[in-house]
Amino acid sequence: MTEIRGIYTLWLREIKRYLRDRARIISSFVQPLLWLLIFGSGIRFSGTTIGNLTYQQYIFPGIIGQTLLFTSMFMGISVIWDREFGFLKEILVAPISRFSVFLGKMLGDSTDAVIQGIIVFALGVFLGIPLNPLTFLEALPVMILMTFGLVGIGLTVASFIDSLESFGVIQSFINLPLFFLSGALFPIRGDVPNWLQIASSFNPLTYGIDALRTIILGNAWQPLHPMYFNLLVVCCFDVVMMTIGTYAFSRRK
Amino acid sequence: MKQLENAIETNELTRRFNGLVAVDRLSISVERGEVFGLLEPNGAGKTTTISMLCTILKPTSGRATVNGFDIVKQDTQVRKSIGIVFQDPSIDDRLTGRENLYMHANLYGVPPGEQKSRIDGVLKLVELEDRANDLLRTYSGGMRRRLEIARGLIHYPKVLFLDEPTIGLDPQTREHIWSYIEELRKAHDITMVLTTHYMEEADRLSDRIAIMDYGKIVASGTPSGLKETLEGDVITVKTKDADRLSSMLAGTAGILRVNVVNDRLEVTVRGGRALLPKIMETATKSGVFVEPLSLREPNLEDVFLHYTGRAIRPEGGDELHGLAAIRRRRIK
Numbered sequence: 241m242t243e244i245r246g247i248y249t250l251w252l253r254e255i256k257r258y259l260r261d262r263a264r265i266i267s268s269f270v271q272p273l274l275w276l277l278i279f280g281s282g283i284r285f286s287g288t289t290i291g292n293l294t295y296q297q298y299i300f301p302g303i304i305g306q307t308l309l310f311t312s313m314f315m316g317i318s319v320i321w322d323r324e325f326g327f328l329k330e331i332l333v334a335p336i337s338r339f340s341v342f343l344g345k346m347l348g349d350s351t352d353a354v355i356q357g358i359i360v361f362a363l364g365v366f367l368g369i370p371l372n373p374l375t376f377l378e379a380l381p382v383m384i385l386m387t388f389g390l391v392g393i394g395l396t397v398a399s400f401i402d403s404l405e406s407f408g409v410i411q412s413f414i415n416l417p418l419f420f421l422s423g424a425l426f427p428i429r430g431d432v433p434n435w436l437q438i439a440s441s442f443n444p445l446t447y448g449i450d451a452l453r454t455i456i457l458g459n460a461w462q463p464l465h466p467m468y469f470n471l472l473v474v475c476c477f478d479v480v481m482m483t484i485g486t487y488a489f490s491r492r493k
Numbered sequence: 494m495k496q497l498e499n500a501i502e503t504n505e506l507t508r509r510f511n512g513l514v515a516v517d518r519l520s521i522s523v524e525r526g527e528v529f530g531l532l533e534p535n536g537a538g539k540t541t542t543i544s545m546l547c548t549i550l551k552p553t554s555g556r557a558t559v560n561g562f563d564i565v566k567q568d569t570q571v572r573k574s575i576g577i578v579f580q581d582p583s584i585d586d587r588l589t590g591r592e593n594l595y596m597h598a599n600l601y602g603v604p605p606g607e608q609k610s611r612i613d614g615v616l617k618l619v620e621l622e623d624r625a626n627d628l629l630r631t632y633s634g635g636m637r638r639r640l641e642i643a644r645g646l647i648h649y650p651k652v653l654f655l656d657e658p659t660i661g662l663d664p665q666t667r668e669h670i671w672s673y674i675e676e677l678r679k680a681h682d683i684t685m686v687l688t689t690h691y692m693e694e695a696d697r698l699s700d701r702i703a704i705m706d707y708g709k710i711v712a713s714g715t716p717s718g719l720k721e722t723l724e725g726d727v728i729t730v731k732t733k734d735a736d737r738l739s740s741m742l743a744g745t746a747g748i749l750r751v752n753v754v755n756d757r758l759e760v761t762v763r764g765g766r767a768l769l770p771k772i773m774e775t776a777t778k779s780g781v782f783v784e785p786l787s788l789r790e791p792n793l794e795d796v797f798l799h800y801t802g803r804a805i806r807p808e809g810g811d812e813l814h815g816l817a818a819i820r821r822r823r824i825k
Contacts, residue, residue: 242602245605246600246602249595250596253585253592256588325583326582326583327585329583330600333548333575336600
């Protein structure tokens with residue numbers, strides 16, 4: 241019971257901090273909007289269509305995935321911030337297990353990241369992506385599953401790094417390869433070189449975005465993998481990241 | 494049985510950092526209900542000791558128990574028994590005072606039904622009731638410190654660690670916090686371990702004191718007992734030529750010790766007042782200008798100087814505010 245209340249209180253803290261940070265909420269949808277509006281329109285009107293899809297329709301699920309990825313990784317900063325401002329000590333000397341500490345933080349950060357994802361989802365309505373409430377209800381669990389693992393990466397990396405500056409550098413080393421190799425911006429099949437296809441098959445985001453695309457674009461999209469397989473990979477990724485993350489939080493100097 | 498054990502017991506507790514010995518075979522016992530002061534000139538010994546006792550750091554060797562629990566094998570029970578006021582700030586400044594306290598109560602398993610009354614109680618104790626619903630970032634340094642002390646008490650700890658509780662605070666706030674600590678001790682039967690750079694603080698609050706130097710205990714006892722171990726009185730001589738005067742005074746009959754501390758001499762003498770004219774005379778003869786002399790009984794600072802050969806100097810004696818204060822005290 242103590243553990244559950246501990247997890248709850250850590251979750252609540254992340255939510256409160258997030259909701260009080262208006263600048264972060266507003267800036268959160270500016271970047272996806274730029275991708276969809278400028279990059280998407282540019283490529284689309286240069287004559288690129290993918291199957292029967294306009295380019296914007298094609299990248300929309302990818303940009304949701306990108307938002308989840310970038311936000312989740314960014315959440316790692318909260319660990320460094322807590323360490324910098326001493327708050328991490330207060331949590332680490334509390335009589336709850338390190339697994340609970342990790343879980344509470346992960347759930348809190350995931351909630352924040354999923355909220356960002358939902359905001360981007362809503363942008364799609366204005367961009368003429370055919371969406372309905374059912375699509376949203378189907379996409380939401382997939383978004384949540386993807387986020388757990390991605391937040392796990394952010395928290396794990398942050399727990400090994402001492403300063404905000406180096407975290408920024410490492411973050412972009414992780415973000416961009418995962419983003420470019422996920423099929424978010426171009427379909428990874430057909431004439432795309434083999435090495436690129438192989439690399440992207442090791443990227444958990446590939447499966448998450450494929451699942452989102454299957455749900456959002458329906459028949460207009462020919463899935464890379466069956467739905468069950470995509471979800472299975474994402475779940476395995478979550479379990480692995482939670483294990484590694486708990487270990488990273490349990491290290492005592 | 495448990496009640497009869499000491500609150501803290503360490504046996505040859507040692508911690509090294511890359512070859513540097515921060516704590517060297519430390520063996521201390523702290524009795525239940527006492528305030529135990531841990532002093533050190535400038536070093537990592539006392540904070541490292543506290544970190545080990547709080548289960549943040551693992552000892553390199555040796556053993557220790559807190560409230561009867563082993564710090565390595567029973568770390569969860571140790572954590573349940575202790576409250577800590579860290580040297581560095583450790584509160585969330587994006588939350589309100591009350592939110593910080595609720596979070597702590599939940600993390601430490603305080604039953605939900607009791608949380609409100611306990612939180613109101615500690616807020617009252619540190620006189621922060623009217624600011625409880627404000628964000629921490631609007632608090633002054635002293636208020637943050639008081640909230641941290643309040644937080645350390647919510648779960649009724651058996652042992653409270655105060656690591657430099659008043660560092661960087663102004664004298665008035667310091668005085669305030671001292672009286673809270675004294676109050677607490679009277680009202681609850683809490684064992685406290687206090688580390689500090691301020692001799693005055695240690696003298697006022699501690700029942701017993703241990704002085705550490707290079708990771709070892711060099712002296713321990715009650716504050717008055719330690720002062721009594723120093724014979725004689727101390728004459729303070731303020732002068733610009735401290736070194737020159739010091740060499741001239743050395744060897745004079747009745748003078749036990751001469752220490753140079755910045756621009757003054759601390760002369761320990763037997764026979765008190767009688768030596769005053771003698772010192773003046775020596776100074777005048779050799780043309781050293783001295784300001785009026787003063788004579789006093791030895792204080793804890795003298796004890797410290799005697800055992801470590803160094804004056805204790807607060808690293809952070811200068812007042813820092815806001816972000817600077819927080820950043821400077823980041824976790825090492």
